Amino acid sequence: MTSLALPSPAKLNLFLHITGQREDGYHELQTVFQFIDVADHMHFSVTDSDSLISLSPEIPGVPFEHNLIVKAARLLEPYRSNNTGIHIEIDKCLPMGGGIGGGSSNAATTLLALNQLWQCHLPLETLAALGKQLGADVPIFVFGHSAFAEGIGEKLSKVEPETPFYLLLKPNCEVPTGQIFTDKYLTRDTPAIRISHALKLEGHNDCLEVVRRLYSEVDEAFLWLQQFGDAKLTGTGACLFLAFDSIDEANRVKAAVPDKWQAWVCRGCNTSPTHNALNQWIASQHTEC
Ligand SMILES: C[C@@](CO)(OP(=O)(O)O)[C@H](O)COP(=O)(O)OP(=O)(O)OC[C@H]1O[C@@H](n2ccc(N)nc2=O)[C@H](O)[C@@H]1O
Ligand SMILES: Nc1ncnc2c1ncn2[C@@H]1O[C@H](COP(=O)(O)OP(=O)(O)O)[C@@H](O)[C@H]1O
Incomplete structure (x- = not known):
């Protein structure tokens, strides 16, 4: 049976300006998204089993039907051209x-993989529009x-930062996106810039300031990282990051990170590792034919 292995990478928001709020409550924003080479790893195998979608292992704290992977697969089900x-x-x-968009990335990776394995033949624009129903961050991972x-993060123009x-730093807390967007102290009137x-x-x-005020762990990690340069928050947090010209310099600072925080040294990527791997797989399928 056919199978496909793909990385499902994280993203950074190199900056995040909130320029307004729509009537439905969603915020208008301007941001630059860049992928990093830290990723979940996903493996998709076509089956002829009765249970259409199975997932292993399940993610602790995320019920099967709430998992964005399962939701993404269900969205593609009507477009299958085979009965697998x-x-x-x-x-x-x-x-x-x-x-860093892990859940959104998993959803987008699932859409991209199943579009191939279920032979749905949908263009990226349609996959992105389907993905947007699952979260504002899914389209960027489909775009690649x-x-x-x-x-709200879905009008995308290619850039080459x-x-x-x-150095990516994860303070010991989780920040729910909705909580930050409903905070009364959030600045929502940053003037729009041109691309x-x-x-x-x-x-x-x-x-940043709202997250630092609500989460003392983020505040502490931000002040720690700021000793070494221009520390930034990605999305609504909790992760912070700092750019370095050399990997050695990044590793030196990583070695000093207090044990209570997770840290990774990684590289910015302008093409998603998912798309690189998917294109290689598509090329290998053509060679086999
Ligand atoms: C703001 C970003 C920047 O990358 O934050 P992170 O989640 O990555 O931290 C994202 O666009 C988030 O995208 P995502 O995490 O997919 O958000 P969603 O599930 O669509 O929305 C979660 C909640 O955040 C609020 N929300 C989200 C996006 C947006 N532009 N305006 C909002 O007000 C809404 O209240 C929504 O109910
Ligand atoms: N496959 C998944 N991976 C991660 N989180 C998921 C997944 N499916 C659903 N979720 C839910 O989405 C929430 C946000 O997860 P995630 O996208 O990783 O964070 P963020 O939006 O802060 O980058 C999680 O707390 C979890 O409840």
């Missing part, structure tokens, strides 16, 4: 509630390239 089921295995490495994002090494300025200006993250 799918067994999905996941090696979950990305922390949840970290602002670093992007300047507007709207530098690809430094990063031509997106990579030139030193952007900021409007969520």
Whole structure:
């Protein structure tokens, strides 16, 4: 039976400006998304079993039907052109509630994989529109390239930011996105910028001060990381990151990270590792034919 293994990477928000709020409560934002080479690993195998979708292992604290992987698979089910089921295995490495988009990435990876394995033949635009129903961050992972994002994060324009090494730091807490967006002290009126300025200006993250005030762990980790340079928050947190020109420098700071926090040294990627692996798999299928 056919199978496909794909990485499901994390993203960073290099800056995050909140420029307004829509009537439905969602916030209008401007951000630059870049992928990093820290990832969950997913394996998809086509089955002829009765149970259409199975997942192993289940993610602790995330019921099967609430799992974004299962929700993504259910969204594609009506487009199947064969009568096969799918067994999905996941090696979950990305922390949840970290602002690095692990759940959204898993959903997008599932859409991209099943589009092939179930021969749905949907274009990326349709997969992104389906994914948006699951979360504002899913379209960027379907798009697969670093992007300047507007709207609620779904209007994407390709950009090529530098690809430094990063030290990614996870304070010992999870930050629910909804809590930050409903905080009365959140700044929602940062003036909109043009895309031509997106990579030139030193952007900021409007969520940072709210998250620092609500989560003392994030505040402490931010102050610690700031000793070494321009520490930033990704998304609504909890993760923080700092860019370095050399991997040795990043590793030196990682060695000093207090044991209570998780840390990774990683590299910024302008093409998603999922898309690189998927394109290789598609090429190998053509060679076999
Ligand atoms: C703001 C970002 C930046 O990357 O934060 P992170 O989640 O990555 O930290 C994301 O766009 C988040 O995307 P995602 O995590 O998929 O959010 P969703 O599930 O769609 O929304 C969670 C909740 O956040 C609020 N929300 C989300 C996105 C947005 N542009 N405005 C909002 O007000 C809504 O209240 C929504 O109920
Ligand atoms: N496959 C999944 N992986 C991670 N989280 C998931 C998944 N499916 C559903 N969730 C839920 O989505 C929430 C947000 O997860 P995640 O996307 O990793 O964080 P963030 O949006 O902060 O980057 C989790 O707390 C969890 O309840």
